[in-house]
Each structure stands twice: as C-alpha cells, then as structure tokens.
Amino acid sequence: MKVDNSLPLEYSTEENNLKILGFWIFIGAEIMLFATLFTAYFTLENRTGNGPTGADIFEITPVLIETILLLTSSFTIGLAIHAMRLNKKKATMGFFIVTLILGAAFLGVEIYEFTHYVHVGAGLQTSAFTAALLTTLGTHGLHVTLGFFWGLFILIQIKKRGLTPETANKSFIFSLYWHFLDIIWIFIFSFIYLKGMM
Amino acid sequence: MDFFDRFAVPHPSFLIYASMVGIGLTMLAIVVGITYFKKWGYLWREWITTVDHKRIGIMYLLSALLMLFRGGVDAIMMRYQLSMPENTFLDSQHYNEVFSTHGVVMILFMAMPFIIFFFNYLVPLQIGARDVAFPRLNALSFWLFFMGMGLFNISFIVGGSPDAGWTSYFPLAGNEFSTSVGTNYYMIAIQIAGIGTLMTGINFITTILKMRAPGMKLMKMPMFTWSAFIANVIIVFAFPVLTVLLAMGTMDRLFGTNFFTTDNGGMDMLWANLFWVWGHPEVYILILPAFGLYSEIISTFARRNLYGYKSMVASMVVISLLSFFVWAHHFFTMGQGPLANSIFSITTMAIAVPTGVKIFNWLFTLWKGKIEFTTPMLYSMLFIPLFTLGGVTGVMLAMSAADYQYHNTMFLVAHFHNVIIPGVVYAMLAGLTFYWPKIFGFMLNERLGKWTAWLLSVGFVLAFIPMYITGLDGQARRMYTYSESTGFSAMNMVSFIGAAIMAIAFALLVYNIYYSIRYSPRNIGNDPWDARSLEWATHTPVPEYNFAITPQVESTQPFWDSKKNGHELFKGEIEKIHMPNNSGLPFIMSCIFFVFGFAMIFSIWPLAIITLIGILACLAYRSFEKDHGRYISVEEIKETETRLRGAKK
Ligand code: HEM
Ligand SMILES: [Cu+2]
Numbered sequence: 039m040k041v042d043n044s045l046p047l048e049y050s051t052e053e054n055n056l057k058i059l060g061f062w063i064f065i066g067a068e069i070m071l072f073a074t075l076f077t078a079y080f081t082l083e084n085r086t087g088n089g090p091t092g093a094d095i096f097e098i099t100p101v102l103i104e105t106i107l108l109l110t111s112s113f114t115i116g117l118a119i120h121a122m123r124l125n126k127k128k129a130t131m132g133f134f135i136v137t138l139i140l141g142a143a144f145l146g147v148e149i150y151e152f153t154h155y156v157h158v159g160a161g162l163q164t165s166a167f168t169a170a171l172l173t174t175l176g177t178h179g180l181h182v183t184l185g186f187f188w189g190l191f192i193l194i195q196i197k198k199r200g201l202t203p204e205t206a207n208k209s210f211i212f213s214l215y216w217h218f219l220d221i222i223w224i225f226i227f228s229f230i231y232l233k234g235m236m
Numbered sequence: 237m238d239f240f241d242r243f244a245v246p247h248p249s250f251l252i253y254a255s256m257v258g259i260g261l262t263m264l265a266i267v268v269g270i271t272y273f274k275k276w277g278y279l280w281r282e283w284i285t286t287v288d289h290k291r292i293g294i295m296y297l298l299s300a301l302l303m304l305f306r307g308g309v310d311a312i313m314m315r316y317q318l319s320m321p322e323n324t325f326l327d328s329q330h331y332n333e334v335f336s337t338h339g340v341v342m343i344l345f346m347a348m349p350f351i352i353f354f355f356n357y358l359v360p361l362q363i364g365a366r367d368v369a370f371p372r373l374n375a376l377s378f379w380l381f382f383m384g385m386g387l388f389n390i391s392f393i394v395g396g397s398p399d400a401g402w403t404s405y406f407p408l409a410g411n412e413f414s415t416s417v418g419t420n421y422y423m424i425a426i427q428i429a430g431i432g433t434l435m436t437g438i439n440f441i442t443t444i445l446k447m448r449a450p451g452m453k454l455m456k457m458p459m460f461t462w463s464a465f466i467a468n469v470i471i472v473f474a475f476p477v478l479t480v481l482l483a484m485g486t487m488d489r490l491f492g493t494n495f496f497t498t499d500n501g502g503m504d505m506l507w508a509n510l511f512w513v514w515g516h517p518e519v520y521i522l523i524l525p526a527f528g529l530y531s532e533i534i535s536t537f538a539r540r541n542l543y544g545y546k547s548m549v550a551s552m553v554v555i556s557l558l559s560f561f562v563w564a565h566h567f568f569t570m571g572q573g574p575l576a577n578s579i580f581s582i583t584t585m586a587i588a589v590p591t592g593v594k595i596f597n598w599l600f601t602l603w604k605g606k607i608e609f610t611t612p613m614l615y616s617m618l619f620i621p622l623f624t625l626g627g628v629t630g631v632m633l634a635m636s637a638a639d640y641q642y643h644n645t646m647f648l649v650a651h652f653h654n655v656i657i658p659g660v661v662y663a664m665l666a667g668l669t670f671y672w673p674k675i676f677g678f679m680l681n682e683r684l685g686k687w688t689a690w691l692l693s694v695g696f697v698l699a700f701i702p703m704y705i706t707g708l709d710g711q712a713r714r715m716y717t718y719s720e721s722t723g724f725s726a727m728n729m730v731s732f733i734g735a736a737i738m739a740i741a742f743a744l745l746v747y748n749i750y751y752s753i754r755y756s757p758r759n760i761g762n763d764p765w766d767a768r769s770l771e772w773a774t775h776t777p778v779p780e781y782n783f784a785i786t787p788q789v790e791s792t793q794p795f796w797d798s799k800k801n802g803h804e805l806f807k808g809e810i811e812k813i814h815m816p817n818n819s820g821l822p823f824i825m826s827c828i829f830f831v832f833g834f835a836m837i838f839s840i841w842p843l844a845i846i847t848l849i850g851i852l853a854c855l856a857y858r859s860f861e862k863d864h865g866r867y868i869s870v871e872e873i874k875e876t877e878t879r880l881r882g883a884k885k
Contacts, residue, residue, distance in 0.1 A: 055446065056369045056442055056447075057370075059442050059446060060369060060442040063437075067434060067437070067472045067475070067476045068476070070472070070473050070476035071476035071477075071479060071480055074476060074477045074510065075480055078480070081503060082495070082503060082506070087494065087501035089500070162487075162491060162492075162493055163494065165494055169487065169493035169494055170495070187852075187856070191856060191859040191860065192859075
C-alpha cells in the first residue's frame with residue numbers, strides 16, 4: 039500500500055481516494071432515495087382517510103429537541119475530523135463519543151415520538167398519510183441507527199489501531215454520512231413538521 | 237391460511253409438477269456430479285469466493301443465458317396458448333403468472349445480468365485497469381443479484397408466482413386481488429437483486445472515473461465504456477426509486493399499510509408513476525450499452541474509426557437526461573389530462589432525435605468502410621433496419637391522442653419487443669460472439685452463427701409484425717384467450733410459428749457453443765478480429781492482472797494505432813502488482829439474504845429477525861476485518877507472460 043504523506047491521511051492512498059469518491063456517489067443514490075420518499079409523502083400528505091392530519095399530531099417540543107441534538111452532533115463530528123487532521127487521537131475519540139451519545143439521544147426522542155403517534159391513533163396502518171410519514175421518518179431513523187453502530191465500530195478501531203490511513207478514511211466517510219443525515223433532517227424538519235403544523 | 241398452505245402452489249397443473257420434477261432431478265444431478273468429480277473445493281476457491289471482475293462477469297453471463305431459456309420457455313407457452321382461439325393449454329391464472337414472470341425474468345434477470353456481464357468483463361480491460369474499484373463489492377453485487385434471481389425462480393414451485401404483470405400495478409397487485417404469496421416474491425426478490433445492481437452502478441462509475449490508463453481522457457474512452465458509464469449513472473439515479481417503491485409495496489402487502497390501496501387515502505397511481513420513473517430509465521440502462529457494443533462492432537468490421545465520436549457521446553448524455561422525463565407516456569389513458577399528456581408526448585418524441593443521430597453515425601461509419609460480414613457484424617446490420625422500425629412505432633405510441641387506440645394492445649407488445657430484441661438481445665448475441673474468443677480462447681463457428689442470426693430475424697419478423705396488426709385491430713395484451721369471431725387466429729398462428737423459429741435459433745446457438753467447444757481451433761492469437769481497443773491488446777486467456785504493464789493511451793483506438801501507426805502501448809518495466817484477496821463473505825452474506833427474503837415472503841418473522849441479525853453481523857465483521865490484499869511478484873508475472881506468449885505461437 040503506497041502512502042502519500044503530502045496528503046491528509048484520509049486521502050493518502052489510492053484505495054482511500056476510491057472509497058471517498060464511491061461514497062459520494064452512494065450519497066447521490068441516497069439523495070434519490072429520500073427524494074422518492076419525500077415525493078411519496080407530499081403526494082399522500084392530504085390523503086388522511088379517517089385518520090388524523092399532520093396538524094393534529096405534530097408536536098413542536100420533541101421535534102425541536104431532536105433537531106438540536108442532531109445539529110449539534112453534526113458539529114461535533116466535524117470537530118472529530120478536525121482533531122483527526124491534527125493527528126490528535128484522544129480528541130478525535132472524544133468528539134466521536136459525544137457525537138454518538140447525541141445520536142443515541144436523538145433516537146431515544148424519536149422512539150418516544152413514534153410511540154406517541156401510535157398512542158394518538160396514527161399508526162402505520164391508519165392512512166396513506168401516516169404510512170408515508172412513518173416510513174419517511176423511519177427510514178431516516180434507521181439510517182441514524184445504522185450510523186450509530188457504524189460509528190461505534192470505527193471508534194473501537196481508532197482506539198485499537200490508532201489513526202491510520204484506514205481508520206482516518208473510515209472516519210472521514212462516516213462524517214460525510216452523518217452530515218448527510220443532518221441535511222435530510224433539515225428537510226424533514228422544514229417540509230414535514232413546520233409545513234404540517236402551519 | 238394455515239402455515240403449510242402458503243407453500244403450496246395455488247393453481248398447480250401438470251406443467252408445474254413436471255418442472256418440479258425436472259428441477260429436482262437437475263439439482264440432484266449437479267450436486268452428484270460436483271461431488272463425484274470432487275469439484276467443491278475448486279468451485280469455492282476459484283468461483284464462489286472470487287473477486288476477479290472477469291470471473292464475476294462470466295457468472296453473470298451464465299445466469300443471463302440460463303434465464304434467457306427460462307424466459308424463452310414462458311414465451312413459447314404464451315404464444316402457443318394464443319396460437320388458436322379458445323385454447324385450454326394454460327388456464328387464466330397460469331397465463332397471468334407466465335406473462336408476469338416472463339417480463340420480470342427477461343428484463344431484470346436476463347437483460348440486466350447480460351449487460352452487467354459486459355460491464356464486468358470489458359470495462360476494466362477497455363480502460364486498461366487491473367480490476368474494478370471495489371472488487372469485493374462487485375462480488376457482493378453479483379451474489380445478491382444471484383440470490384434475488386434464485387428466490388424469484390423458486391416462486392413457481394413454492395407458493396405461486398406473481399400474477400399482476402411485470403409492472404405489478406396496484407390495486408391488482410394488492411392482497412385483495414393477488415392472494416397468493418406470488419407478488420411478495422416480486423417485491424422481495426427484485427429488491428435483493430436491485431440492491432446488487434445499485435452497488436454495481438456505484439462501483440463502475442468510480443472505476444471509470446478513477447482507474448483509466450494514463451492518457452485516456454474522458455473523450456478518449458472507447459464507446460462501450462462511455463455507454464457503460466452513462467448507463468451506470470442512470471442506475472444510480474433510477475434504482476433508489478425502485479428500492480423505495482418495492483419497500484412500500486412490500487409494506488402494503490405484509491404490514492397492511494395503505495400506500496397504494498384504494499381506501500384510507502391510498503393512491504394506486506402513485507405506484508404507476510414511481511414504477512415508470514424507474515422503469516423508463518431502466519430501458520435505457522439496457523439499450524445504451526447495446527448501442528455501445530454496436531459502435532465497437534461496427535467500427536471494427538467497417539475497418540474505420542467511428543463516425544462522429546463526439547455526437548455519439550452527446551446523444552447518449554441527452555438520451556440519459558430525457559429518459560427521466562418521459563415516464564408518463566406509459567399511462568396516457570389513465571386520466572392525467574391533455575396538458576400532461578402533451579408534455580410527455582413531446583419529451584418522448586424528442587428521444588427519437590438523439591437516437592436518430594446515432595443511427596446516422598453508424599450508417600456514416602459504414603458508408604466508406606470496408607465492410608466484413610462476420611456474425612457480430614451481421615447482427616449489427618440486421619439491427620439497424622429492425623430497430624428503426626421499432627423506433628417509428630415508438631413515436632406512434634408517443635402520440636398521446638392516438639394512444640387511446642393502441643394502449644395495452646398487442647401493438648405495444650410488438651413495439652417494445654421490436655426495440656428490445658433487435659436492440660438489446662441482438663447486441664448481446666453480437667457482443668457475445670465478438671468477445672467469445674477473448675473470454676474463452678476459441679471462436680464460435682461462423683457458419684452456425686450466421687444461421688442463428690438469420691433464423692432469429694426471420695422468426696422475429698414472423699412473431700412480432702403480426703402483433704402490430706392484431707393490436708391495431710384491438711387484440712388486448714395479457715388476454716389469455718379469445719374467440720374465433722375476433723378473426724385474430726390466423727395472425728396469432730403466424731406469430732407462434734415465428735416464436736418457434738426463434739426458439740430453434742436459440743437452440744442453434746447452444747449447439748454452436750457445443751460444436752465450437754469441440755471443434756474450434758485453439759491457436760487464434762490475442763486479436764482474431766483485428767480489433768481496435770485495449771481489451772484486445774492483452775493475452776488470451778486474460779491473465780488475472782489483465783495487463784503486465786499499464787498501457788499508455790493517446791487516441792480513441794489505442795490498440796489499432798499501436799498496430800498501424802507504431803504507437804507504443806506498453807512502456808517501462810514490469811513491477812509487482814497489487815491484487816485483492818478472495819473472500820467468502822459476499823457469498824455467505826447473500827445466502828443469508830436469500831433466507832431472509834424467503835422468511836419475509838412467507839411472513840416467518842422469527843426467521844426473518846434471526847437472518848437480519850446475521851446480515852448485520854456480516855457487516856460488522858467486515859468493518860473490523862483487515863485485508864490489504866496481496867502482491868504478485870515480478871518473477872511470477874514474467875513467468876505468466878512468457879507462458880501465455882509461448883502458447884500463442
Ligand atoms: C424511439 C424510442 C422509443 C419511444 C418513442 C418509445 C415509446 C414508448 C411508449 C409511448 C410506450 C407506452 C405505450 C402504451 O402504454 O400504450 C412504450 C412502452 C414500452 N417501451 Fe418504449 N419507446 C422507445 C424505446 C424503447 C426502448 C429502447 C425500450 C427497451 C429497450 C423500450 C421498452 C418499452 C417497454 C418494455 C414498454 C412496455 C411497458 C408496459 O409493459 O406497458 N422502449 N414505449
Ligand atoms: Cu417509457
């Protein structure tokens with residue numbers, strides 16, 4: 039494995055470069071995936087059947103908490119990458135841990151939110167609207183869940199193996215993924231919740 | 237329904253029992269054969285765990301050929317059923333299942349793997365690379381595709397096949413009207429294969445962007461690589477739509493959601509729209525690589541550079557963009573109003589323009605060329621007029637007002653077979669014949685090859701032209717029988733005869749392969765067709781590492797220029813080569829996916845959860861795995877090179 043030391047660690051090998059480009063293309067696919075979900079959601083938004091509408095069930099407090107948690111975690115993963123570039127292993131790990139805790143907290147609130155929806159009679163089977171809503175949110179939530187474990191594994195690897203071209207590459211790609219989920223959340227926040235509450 | 241009832245075929249017939257026995261015996265024979273010849277270890281080491289793009293390509297090829305015959309049998313059954321009025325060969329339910337699986341098998345499990353075979357085998361060679369960007373992901377792509385295919389194919393012996401058409405329109409595909417697990421198979425098997433395809437897309441875009449040989453600028457790439465690049469871009473944009481669509485369809489069927497139902501707010505047209513947002517680009521994923529193959533073949537056998545390289549590239553880019561803006565031409569009659577219809581009518585017709593540009597480019601390439609009528613060239617020459625006919629009827633279908641006459645009639649069926657068969661299938665057969673010597677080290681018999689091409693074309697014309705006529709007369713598609721008084725019977729008989737001739741042509745192809753394996757000469761050199769691009773510059777058989785020395789590229793046909801104009805391809809010394817290690821993980825993970833899919837289809841939740849955990853465990857294992865591949869030493873390369881060079885003379 040040829041390592042080019044003039045480049046940041048995550049870009050320092052041929053393989054790493056390929057992986058980063060491949061991941062960007064993957065994000066392109068993910069954009070299409072979420073775009074399709076949003077399209078389905080907007081098409082079905084007002085088709086509530088006998089079930090409640092968005093205005094009936096959305097609550098601002100948990101959503102705001104979720105937003106703050108996720109936005110902050112996106113910031114802290116940025117700090118982790120910054121620390122990684124400065125080759126500070128401890129700090130990198132520290133920010134990683136904070137990010138994962140924030141992610142887990144986000145998931146906790148989201149699970150509360152989902153049980154609340156089911157509780158007020160907006161379950162998966164209630165109407166086309168609830169199905170689209172829960173699927174869109176659920177897909178994002180699933181991404182966060184997977185991201186949580188993925189990040190955890192990378193953290194363990196940094197601890198065990200240090201900041202190598204490989205772990206640096208993984209961390210960088212993970213940070214792209216995490217930022218991406220944050221951006222999707224902003225769309226969910228604005229066009230599902232805020233629009234739905236108005 | 238009782239637990240075990242679900243596994244029974246809902247409408248069994250003699251045919252189904254016979255194929256069950258057939259499949260059982262074949263499987264047994266294969267297992268016994270492999271054990272008897274002690275080939276399990278060889279299979280595992282050399283094929284199942286391989287990450288070599290060439291071998292993965294060959295496995296795609298085998299799957300595609302297998303499915304060509306499976307889909308072909310379906311086709312013959314349908315044509316036979318319709319060959320006379322009031323025929324009772326198939327009952328209505330069985331007919332529904334046959335046309336549904338025929339469509340899915342042909343598009344997704346035959347044509348797709350066939351083009352992915354070409355991507356895999358050719359792209360790295362054409363761009364002078366050692367492998368694809370992510371060899372292991374490539375293996376995973378293949379095995380996921382393969383398991384999806386396997387899952388889909390067991391549907392007709394376990395639980396029943398999908399019966400709502402390859403488009404699977406709701407509400408027909410919902411639980412209410414499709415009561416067996418058939419449509420579950422559709423949703424889940426295609427999902428698994430589709431994930432594999434999506435990863436192929438990511439892999440090849442990265443490969444083509446990053447791994448080209450020095451000097452190969454984008455505008456110097458061979459035309460097939462260009463077409464592969466664009467097709468893969470379409471894959472990455474179109475397949476996620478399918479992923480979401482199938483996930484929603486699955487939820488409707490398994491979890492009682494209401495995306496596409498007709499009550500509780502569900503919307504059946506959402507399925508139709510999203511299906512075609514994926515489905516229309518999908519047909520261009522198939523046709524563009526076919527165009528790429530024709531370009532390679534035509535310029536090789538016209539002994540001329542391709543006419544209008546830049547316009548060829550530009551037209552493909554335009555087609556790929558337009559392909560995303562025409563989807564609603566599939567349901568002009570389903571109530572979207574004249575404005576939307578007009579817009580989609582125009583965008584559809586617009587696609588004919590860049591397609592026409594390509595046709596003219598091929599014609600101009602032929603114009604001053606010294607044409608040599610080899611089998612691949614014969615296919616290409618037959619392709620041009622036949623495909624043009626299909627394009628013309630496509631424009632007829634694109635006229636939204638007129639579409640009220642032929643929507644969902646045999647006219648449509650004739651049209652799309654007219655573009656798919658001369659367009660995609662001929663390209664694949666031409667490409668297969670063309671690249672066969674590179675892949676297997678001997679030529680297919682030319683005489684038999686030409687017979688195949690001619691028979692196929694005669695059969696094709698007889699099989700499909702009558703459908704235009706009966707379609708205009710109002711013979712609906714997907715109708716399992718008709719009465720004498722409709723007057724369709726004569727034409728349908730002709731059509732059946734045509735289909736039978738096509739079947740003979742395919743049988744001849746098989747015979748050709750058998751014949752050539754036995755009798756074709758083996759000392760054909762590396763470049764039997766006197767071809768033009770890099771894949772012909774390496775040895776036959778292609779060594780694991782493709783090129784001992786990375787080629788230097790200066791033009792769009794580097795190999796031709798190296799032969800005719802003294803351009804030096806391989807400069808410098810041999811160095812050690814880095815190669816990825818084989819891995820069993822893609823296969824194992826895909827097997828778990830298979831079981832997971834099966835558990836989902838039959839709603840066996842505990843098994844589904846266990847296998848899902850298994851899949852996640854594989855991902856976790858992969859995350860921690862350390863594998864930096866291995867090196868092939870200089871001595872080893874030199875040895876291989878002399879051996880291969882020696883074998884040639
Ligand atoms: C000149 C370019 C083309 C035009 C103008 C065109 C136009 C159309 C139109 C308008 C329909 C819908 C007809 C209806 O539902 O009444 C259609 C259907 C179809 N086309 Fe094309 N097409 C073209 C090329 C292709 C190609 C290259 C392929 C495949 C490789 C293809 C595959 C299909 C298929 C599979 C259907 C049937 C869908 C179904 O099951 O309803 N078309 N085409
Ligand atoms: Cu279309």
